[in-house]
Amino acid sequence: MSARSFLGAAALVATIALPLSARAEPPPSAEITLKSDVAAPRKPSFHVPEINLALGFRAMVMPSAGLDPYASDNGVLQLSLVAGPTLLQMGRVSIAALGEWNFGVRESTARNDATSLTLHRLGVGLESRFQLGSRLMLFAKLAPAAVNLRGTIMDPGISRPLVSRSWSWALDTTAGVGVVFARTGSREAPTSRFWFTGELGYGFAGQSDMIYAPEADPADPRKYGSIMLPGLRPSGALARLALLVSF
Amino acid sequence: MNNDISLRRCLTAACLFTVALPACGDRDAVWSAAPTLITSHGLAGAAAFVDVNAGRVLLTPVAQDLTISPVSVPMRRGFASSQATPDGSALLVLARGDVPRQKADDQKPGLAMIDGGATPHLLRTYDISDPLSGLAIDPEGHFAVIYPSAADSSFVANPNELAIVDLAQPPGLANPTSLTLRSFGGRPEALVFTPTLGLPGAARRLLVVLTDRDVGLIDLSQPEKGDVTVRLSSTGDRVTPVQVAVSDGDPARDDDARLAIRLAGDPSVILVDLVKSTASDSLHDFKPTPNVVLASGPPSDVAFVNTDGGLRLAALVPSKQSLSLIDPATGVSKDVLLDAPYEHLSLVTGVVGGSASGADVALLWSASSPYISFVALGSTAGKPYKSVERLQLEQPVARVINVPAPNDRLKILAAADGRAFFVLDLIARTASPILSSAYGVQVTVSADGQRSWLLAPGGSDLAALSLFNLHPQNFTLGSPLQDAFEVSRLGGGRALIAVHSDGDLGLTVLDGEHPSLETAVQYRGLLLGSLR
Numbered sequence: 001m002s003a004r005s006f007l008g009a010a011a012l013v014a015t016i017a018l019p020l021s022a023r024a025e026p027p028p029s030a031e032i033t034l035k036s037d038v039a040a041p042r043k044p045s046f047h048v049p050e051i052n053l054a055l056g057f058r059a060m061v062m063p064s065a066g067l068d069p070y071a072s073d074n075g076v077l078q079l080s081l082v083a084g085p086t087l088l089q090m091g092r093v094s095i096a097a098l099g100e101w102n103f104g105v106r107e108s109t110a111r112n113d114a115t116s117l118t119l120h121r122l123g124v125g126l127e128s129r130f131q132l133g134s135r136l137m138l139f140a141k142l143a144p145a146a147v148n149l150r151g152t153i154m155d156p157g158i159s160r161p162l163v164s165r166s167w168s169w170a171l172d173t174t175a176g177v178g179v180v181f182a183r184t185g186s187r188e189a190p191t192s193r194f195w196f197t198g199e200l201g202y203g204f205a206g207q208s209d210m211i212y213a214p215e216a217d218p219a220d221p222r223k224y225g226s227i228m229l230p231g232l233r234p235s236g237a238l239a240r241l242a243l244l245v246s247f
Numbered sequence: 248m249n250n251d252i253s254l255r256r257c258l259t260a261a262c263l264f265t266v267a268l269p270a271c272g273d274r275d276a277v278w279s280a281a282p283t284l285i286t287s288h289g290l291a292g293a294a295a296f297v298d299v300n301a302g303r304v305l306l307t308p309v310a311q312d313l314t315i316s317p318v319s320v321p322m323r324r325g326f327a328s329s330q331a332t333p334d335g336s337a338l339l340v341l342a343r344g345d346v347p348r349q350k351a352d353d354q355k356p357g358l359a360m361i362d363g364g365a366t367p368h369l370l371r372t373y374d375i376s377d378p379l380s381g382l383a384i385d386p387e388g389h390f391a392v393i394y395p396s397a398a399d400s401s402f403v404a405n406p407n408e409l410a411i412v413d414l415a416q417p418p419g420l421a422n423p424t425s426l427t428l429r430s431f432g433g434r435p436e437a438l439v440f441t442p443t444l445g446l447p448g449a450a451r452r453l454l455v456v457l458t459d460r461d462v463g464l465i466d467l468s469q470p471e472k473g474d475v476t477v478r479l480s481s482t483g484d485r486v487t488p489v490q491v492a493v494s495d496g497d498p499a500r501d502d503d504a505r506l507a508i509r510l511a512g513d514p515s516v517i518l519v520d521l522v523k524s525t526a527s528d529s530l531h532d533f534k535p536t537p538n539v540v541l542a543s544g545p546p547s548d549v550a551f552v553n554t555d556g557g558l559r560l561a562a563l564v565p566s567k568q569s570l571s572l573i574d575p576a577t578g579v580s581k582d583v584l585l586d587a588p589y590e591h592l593s594l595v596t597g598v599v600g601g602s603a604s605g606a607d608v609a610l611l612w613s614a615s616s617p618y619i620s621f622v623a624l625g626s627t628a629g630k631p632y633k634s635v636e637r638l639q640l641e642q643p644v645a646r647v648i649n650v651p652a653p654n655d656r657l658k659i660l661a662a663a664d665g666r667a668f669f670v671l672d673l674i675a676r677t678a679s680p681i682l683s684s685a686y687g688v689q690v691t692v693s694a695d696g697q698r699s700w701l702l703a704p705g706g707s708d709l710a711a712l713s714l715f716n717l718h719p720q721n722f723t724l725g726s727p728l729q730d731a732f733e734v735s736r737l738g739g740g741r742a743l744i745a746v747h748s749d750g751d752l753g754l755t756v757l758d759g760e761h762p763s764l765e766t767a768v769q770y771r772g773l774l775l776g777s778l779r
C-alpha cells in the first residue's frame with residue numbers, strides 16, 4: 001500500500017470512527033461537572049442546525065510534474081471559502097455538512113513564455129467534530145470535489161493565449177483542530193462562536209490532461225491543432241488555516 | 248494570559264507553516280531552458296527539431312487529417328551536429344557527451360540514429376571514443392564519418408583521427424572503427440564517398456579523404472586496415488586537392504577504376520589508377536598509381552565522361568572558355584571551345600539519352616554568365632564533340648536543383664538573387680522562368696518529384712509549384728516562415744510542414760498533394776509540448 005493510499009485510508013477511518021467511538025462514551029454527567037468544574041469540559045450548548053462559515057487559505061504541495069510549467073516550486077496557495085450547517089449533535093460530537101470553494105493561481109514562465117494556472121475546487125463534505133472543551137475542538141473531514149484547471153501560455157508567435165481547460169475529481173482527507181477566540185452570547189449558550197482552525201491532510205485527485213490550443217477567436221477562421229503539456233494531478237499534502245464563524 | 252500568548256504563538260507557527268508549505272520542491276530545469284538553438288530537418292515521415300536546450304529531438308509525424316503527433320526523443324548532452332540521411336530515413340545526432348567526464352554516470356560521446364519514418368524512435372546510439380564535432384554522411388546512407396572539426400578545442404587533439412560508423416550494423420567493438428590517417432603534415436578538409444568500384448579482389452566502396460596537401464583512400468569494407476595515402480607532389484610543393492571525380496571504368500574489369508583529383512588554382516589534374524597491389528607487405532589489395540595530366544587552364548569542375556573515343560576526363564576551364572577532354576590512358580587533351588565561362592558541369596545522359604555509341608551529354612552552367620549549354624560528347628569530323636546547344640537565361644545560375652522521377656527530365660536553376668528561377672526541361676531544351684516578388688527564396692522539391700515549394704525566409708508567403716504544368720499556388724500563412732519540409736503522411740499521402748520562425752516553434756501543416764488553407768492545421772508553442 002502506498003503512503004498516499006495509507007494516509008487516505010487512515011483519514012477516512014478516522015472520519016468515520018471518531019463519531020462512533022465518541023458515541024460509546026457515557027455522556028458527561030452533572031455529578032462529574034460538579035466534581036471537576038475546571039478540568040471537565042462543559043457540555044457544549046448550541047442550537048442545531050448551526051451555520052458555519054469559514055474563510056482561509058488552503059496550501060497544497062503538488063509534486064506533480066504537470067505543475068512545473070506554471071511554478072518554480074511545488075506549492076499552490078488557494079483562497080478557501082467554506083459554508084454549511086451542523087447537522088447533528090450527540091454529546092461532544094457533532095457532524096457538519098459543508099460546501100467549499102477553493103481558488104488559486106500560479107504564474108511563472110515556461111521556456112521564456114509567460115504561463116499561468118488557475119485552479120477552482122468545488123466540493124462538498126462531511127466534517128465530524130469532537131468538542132474537547134468550550135474553546136477547543138478536534139475534527140476530521142472528508143470532502144470530495146471537482147477541480148477545474150485553466151492553464152494559459154503566452155506564445156510570442158500569436159496574439160492570444162494558448163489555453164487549456166480541464167476538469168478532474170478530488171478528495172480531501174484532513175483532520176485538524178479549532179480554537180474559539182471569540183463568542184457572542186453567554187458562555188454556556190453562545191449565539192455565535194469565532195474559531196481559528198488549522199488542518200492537515202492529503203488531497204487525492206485524478207490527473208488532468210493539459211492540452212493547449214489558441215483561444216478561440218471568431219476573426220481567425222484557421223484550424224488549430226493542440227499541443228500537450230505534462231498532465232497535472234492536483235494532489236498532495238495539504239494544510240488549511242481558516243477563520244470560522246458558527247452561528 | 249499565558250494561554251493567550253501560547254495560542255498566539257501556535258497561530259503564528261501554523262500560519263508560517265501553511266504559507267511556507269507550498270515553497271517545497273523544485274521544477275525540472277527544462278522549463279527554464281530558453282527555446283533557442285533549434286536545428287530543423289526534413290525526414291521521410293516527419294520534420295525533426297533538435298531542441299538542444301531541452302536535450303531532445305522533437306519529431307512531428309503527420310496523420311491523415313493533417314494533425315501531428317509530436318514525439319520527443321532524448322539525446323545526449325553536448326550537441327555537436329545533426330544531419331539527415333540523404334533519403335530521410337534517419338536523423339543522425341552527434342553529441343560530445345559530458346566534457347570532461349568526471350563521474351561514472353557522465354555521458355559518453357555518441358552518435359544517435361533516429362528513425363525518420365512515420366513512427367519516429369531512437370534506433371541506436373553508437374558510442375565514440377572522443378568528443379568530436381565533424382559529421383559526414385555517405386550519399387547512399389550506409390556510412391557516417393566522425394572527424395575533428397574547427398569547433399573541437401581539446402587541450403591535445405589529433406586532427407587525423409576518424410571514426411567510421413557502419414549505419415547498417417549495430418554498435419559493437421568494431422563499429423565504429425577508429426583510425427588515424429597517415430599524415431604528411433596535413434589534416435582532413437573534405438570527405439568523399441565513392442560509389443561501388445570494381446577493385447582488385449572485390450567490388451567495394453572507398454572513402455576519399457582530402458587533406459590540405461594529399462589524399463587518403465580508405466577501404467570502407469575494411470576500414471580497420473587504415474588508409475592508403477596518395478601524395479600529390481613529389482617535389483615538396485604544396486598543392487591542395489579540392490575535388491574528386493570517380494570512374495569505375497569497364498564494369499567487367501576490376502583493375503581500371505580511377506580517381507581524378509582537381510587541385511586548387513592548378514591546371515594539373517592528378518589521375519589515380521587503382522590497380523592490383525603486388526607488394527607482399529601491403530595491407531591492401533589495390534594500389535593507387537598517380538599520374539599528372541594537364542588541362543588548358545585551372546579547371547573549375549571535372550568529371551569522367553564517355554565519348555565516342557572512349558572514357559575521357561572532362562575539365563571545365565572558365566578562363567579559357569573551354570572544356571578539356573583528356574584521355575586518361577595517354578594524357579592527351581582536346582579542347583572544346585565554348586562561348587561562355589562555364590564553371591560547372593553535370594551529366595544528364597540518363598535523362599536525355601546518349602549517342603548510339605554511349606557518348607554522354609553534359610549540362611554546363613555558370614555563376615558568372617547567363618548561359619547554359621548542352622554538350623553532346625559524340626564526335627563529328629574534326630571535332631571531339633557532336634554539338635553544343637546554348638540557352639540564354641536572364642541571369643547566371645547559382646544553383647541547380649535536381650528533380651526526382653517522374654519529372655527527372657526537369658532541373659530547377661536558381662539565380663543568385665534567389666528571386667528568379669528557371670525550370671529547365673532537359674528533353675525539350677526549354678527554360679521556363681519562375682519569378683518571385685521576394686529575394687532569397689528557398690526551393691525544395693518533393694520526394695515524389697511532383698511539385699516544389701518556394702518560400703522566402705522571414706516572409707509569410709508560400710507557394711506550391713506543380714512540376715507537371717508549372718502552375719504556382721500561392722498561400723499567405725500569416726506568420727513568418729523559415730523552412731518547409733514535405734513528408735509522408737501516416738497511412739499514405741503527402742503533407743507539407745511549414746515551419747514558422749516566430750514564437751516557440753509554430754507549424755502549418757498542409758495537404759501536400761492538394762494544398763489548401765481550408766484544410767491546413769496550425770500549431771503553436773510546440774517547444775513547450777511533449778516535454779517530460
